[in-house]
Amino acid sequence: MYFIQPTRTIPHLAQVLDVLPSLQMIHIEDINLYDQNIIAIADVQDYLNHKWTLPTIVLAFENEGSALAEAWQQGALAGWIWYNLPKNPIVALSKIDAQYKRNQDSRDLPSAALLQKKLLPDPIDIANYKIDAFFKPSAYLSGDWYDYWKISDKEIMFYLADVSGHGVTSSLLTSWMAAFHGRSKTPRELIKKLNGMLLQENIEKHITMITGILNFETHHLRWSSAGHYPPAILFDEHQSPQILNTSSFPLGLTEDLEVEEFECILNRNSRFIVCSDGALESFDGTLNQQFQQLVEKLQHHNFKAPAHVADDIAILSLCRMK
Structure with missing residues (x-):
């Protein structure tokens, strides 16, 4: 921390500095x-007169209450009295520093959210196919994620994942997945790779996901699930919605993860849709009732998330056009 040399005379200044920890004058x-991010300690009158941007703890005399109030309005982190410092100033300074850093992290969240959204995949033009996505974090950062990319001139690979919990750690794992999924050529391979890396790093999180490969020439789709709910849904205009249930463990729980691959064909005007569980919270009732309502809304293309959601929502749709 810095100590800014006062421009006015402070009686017994040396005695005050002896009480404080070692500071850079x-x-x-x-x-x-x-460095404009390091906390400074300064006389209140200097702070008010010079209006610098350093995060500052101001020191005032006992009769300068109005100056302290003005300093707080100007942005001072705390206000102390010159000859009545906290009993343990080192602990007090540590708490102020920790709170300041937490506040700085919070201020960075909007920028971090914009950066996270920029990592989402760009649209891909595929003849006779349309890829739609819906993404709505419950806060600034999301633990839900989706991605898709071409693995050949006739195939795309995709996944939708949901990281357990909320907060920065969960959102960082979405970026981690985006960085390390490369070169996987099958759904089973991608799940095994991410599961192994998650266990190796000993991150106390688990991830559910559905991933697949679509051949947009043969319209053949292969997919796997790692403990993901709700299940994938196949909509075909000639039959009732098909709920593609599976049974498996999420990523990050066990090395012996058994991964099955399933297959289906996308007929003309059919849709393969995967959602995160946050989509269910748009509806009332039991879990099964919520899911049935979600299926109905997706079937009729009128799903709409509320303005404020309690959980992140991600939806990925692969639609074969007529």
Whole structure:
């Protein structure tokens, strides 16, 4: 931390500095030369007069209550009295520093959210196919994720994943998946690879996902699930919705993860849709009732998430056109 040399006379200044931990002494005219994210301690009058941007704890005399109030309005982190410092200033400074860093992290969240959204895949033009996606985080960052990419001139690979929990750790794992899925050529291979890396890194999170490969010449789709709910849904205009149930474990729980691959054909005007469980919370009732309502809304193309959601929502749809 910095201590800014006061421009006015502070009686017994040396005694005050002896109570404080070791600080780097700097002068007001040199403030711009120093790291603007490190906390400084300074006289309240200097802070009010010079209006610097360093995060600052101000020191005032006992009769300068109005100056302290003005400093707080200007953005000071805390206000102390010159000759009545906290009993344990080192602990107090540590708490202020920790709170300041937490606040800085919070200020970065909107920028982090924009960066995360930029990592989502760009649209791919595929003859006779349309890929639609819906993505709505419950907060700034999302633990739900989807991706798709071409693995040949006639195939695309895709997945939709849901990381357990919320917060920064869960959202970082979505970026981790985006970075490490490359070169996987089958759904089973992708699930095995991500599961092994998750266990190796000993991250106390698990991930559910559905991943597959679509051949857009033969319209043959192969897919696998790793403990994901709700199940994938196949909509075909000539029959009732097919619920593609599976039984498996999520990623990150066991090395002995058994992965099955399933197959289906996308007929003209049919849709293969996968959702995260946040989509269910748009509806009331039991889990089964929520799922039935979701299927009905997706079937009629009128699913609409509420303005404020309690859980992240991601939906990925592969549609073969007429």
